[in-house]
Amino acid sequence: MTAPQRTDLPLLFTPFSLRGMTARNRIMVSPMTQCSAEDGTLLDYHYGHYTAFARGAAGLVCLEEHAVERRGRKTYGDAGLYDDKHIPMLARIAEALRALGAVPGIQLGHGGRKACLRRAIDGFVPLDAEDAAKGEVWWEAVSASAKALAPGWVVPVPLDAGGIAEVVAAWAAATRRADAAGFDFLEIHGAHGYLIHQFLSPLTNDRTDGYGGSREKRFRFALEVAEAVRAAWPAAKPLSFRVSAVDAIEGGYGIEDAIALARALKGVGVDIIDCSSGGIGGVPTLRGTRTPPGYQVPFAEAIRKGADVPTIAVGLIYDGPQAEAILREGKADLIAIGREMLVNPFWALAAARALGVEPRYELLPRTYSYWLNKRRAQTGEA
Ligand SMILES: Cc1cc2nc3c(=O)[nH]c(=O)nc-3n(C[C@H](O)[C@H](O)[C@H](O)COP(=O)(O)O)c2cc1C
Numbered sequence: 001m002t003a004p005q006r007t008d009l010p011l012l013f014t015p016f017s018l019r020g021m022t023a024r025n026r027i028m029v030s031p032m033t034q035c036s037a038e039d040g041t042l043l044d045y046h047y048g049h050y051t052a053f054a055r056g057a058a059g060l061v062c063l064e065e066h067a068v069e070r071r072g073r074k075t076y077g078d079a080g081l082y083d084d085k086h087i088p089m090l091a092r093i094a095e096a097l098r099a100l101g102a103v104p105g106i107q108l109g110h111g112g113r114k115a116c117l118r119r120a121i122d123g124f125v126p127l128d129a130e131d132a133a134k135g136e137v138w139w140e141a142v143s144a145s146a147k148a149l150a151p152g153w154v155v156p157v158p159l160d161a162g163g164i165a166e167v168v169a170a171w172a173a174a175t176r177r178a179d180a181a182g183f184d185f186l187e188i189h190g191a192h193g194y195l196i197h198q199f200l201s202p203l204t205n206d207r208t209d210g211y212g213g214s215r216e217k218r219f220r221f222a223l224e225v226a227e228a229v230r231a232a233w234p235a236a237k238p239l240s241f242r243v244s245a246v247d248a249i250e251g252g253y254g255i256e257d258a259i260a261l262a263r264a265l266k267g268v269g270v271d272i273i274d275c276s277s278g279g280i281g282g283v284p285t286l287r288g289t290r291t292p293p294g295y296q297v298p299f300a301e302a303i304r305k306g307a308d309v310p311t312i313a314v315g316l317i318y319d320g321p322q323a324e325a326i327l328r329e330g331k332a333d334l335i336a337i338g339r340e341m342l343v344n345p346f347w348a349l350a351a352a353r354a355l356g357v358e359p360r361y362e363l364l365p366r367t368y369s370y371w372l373n374k375r376r377a378q379t380g381e382a
Pocket of ligand 1: 030031032033034064065107189191192242276314315316317336337338339340
């Protein structure tokens with residue numbers, strides 16, 4: 001028998017269903033590359049890192065971007081799903097997340113021209129002779145056009161029709177591996193200046209064939225990827241697409257383009273749009289210290305209303321009341337938390353306390369809640 005739906009809960013703590021998936025609440029851990037994989041394979045470090053968020057009561061834990069091709073990695077530390085050898089560790093993590101009550105999710109991506117870089121914590125700058133001496137050499141990168149991000153960065157080889165078909169097939173193969181590993185939520189990384197975004201943005205796509213020129217032609221690669229992923233992903237499992245809602249650079253792509261793209265993606269079976277921004281010209285997402293809280297929430301709202309599709313809000317969302325207001329005001333359906341989860345993997349518990357959700361310790365595993373409830377009864381803790 002299922003428990004009756006509670007009506008006294010803040011929206012943040014109500015279950016969220018999409019296709020056959022139900023998350024226990026609307027808190028998602030945003031994908032965050034750790035740049036610590038070995039030839040794409042995650043390590044015990046990642047097992048501890050990800051399971052902490054599930055123990056901390058997040059509803060959906062979305063693993064970091066996994067490259068669908070080896071050449072689609074940005075750094076030698078990127079995670080990957082371009083080989084069956086990656087599956088066993090991912091299956092261990094997915095199973096543990098599920099056992100702890102969270103939906104296991106994963107993001108797939110391809111860096112395109114943002115390749116041959118040092119790990120993020122080493123500056124995310126092109127590999128140099130010092131790196132080459134350690135065996136970390138440049139490889140051939142691909143993109144929509146032969147345009148380097150900046151002087152000194154790799155000049156990518158433009159994908160021809162056969163090359164595009166090969167990359168689309170790699171997306172489908174990685175999707176099948178994600179399903180085999182037991183993930184129930186998959187996100188396509190279409191943002192932050194990576195390969196899909198390189199096709200979408202007029203700043204990085206100057207093709208004159210069927211994949212460049214008009215907006216529809218620039219959208220074509222993203223839609224082919226989404227269609228191939230949807231076909232390889234079970235119908236009962238939801239599919240998300242992370243978009244950079246605006247390039248925020250002169251001559252770039254804007255919110256109206258993102259709304260049109262979201263509509264087209266919905267048409268090929270994408271269920272929810274994760275609304276980020278920027279990255280086409282430089283370091284992705286991480287903005288200056290003066291960026292205001294919730295700065296990307298207006299994008300989630302505009303796409304939700306303009307394309308009539310569920311959205312995920314992300315970016316400088318700090319606490320439960322801020323997250324709850326976004327949901328109450330109808331601006332998004334899920335709240336993704338990135339860096340605050342690094343501050344406190346038990347972010348959901350803190351949000352529950354701030355929003356007065358009781359009995360709050362019941363959100364945690366029984367091996368924790370038993371002792372915390374007992375302490376509370378003994379001390380009269382508020
Ligand atoms: C260490 C780190 C790694 C990240 N890696 C990814 C990634 O793999 N995929 C992605 O779409 N965004 C990535 N991001 C962006 C986050 O998912 C998120 O959108 C961003 O940090 C803003 O949210 P926040 O203010 O809650 O951190 C990363 C951010 C950080 C801090």
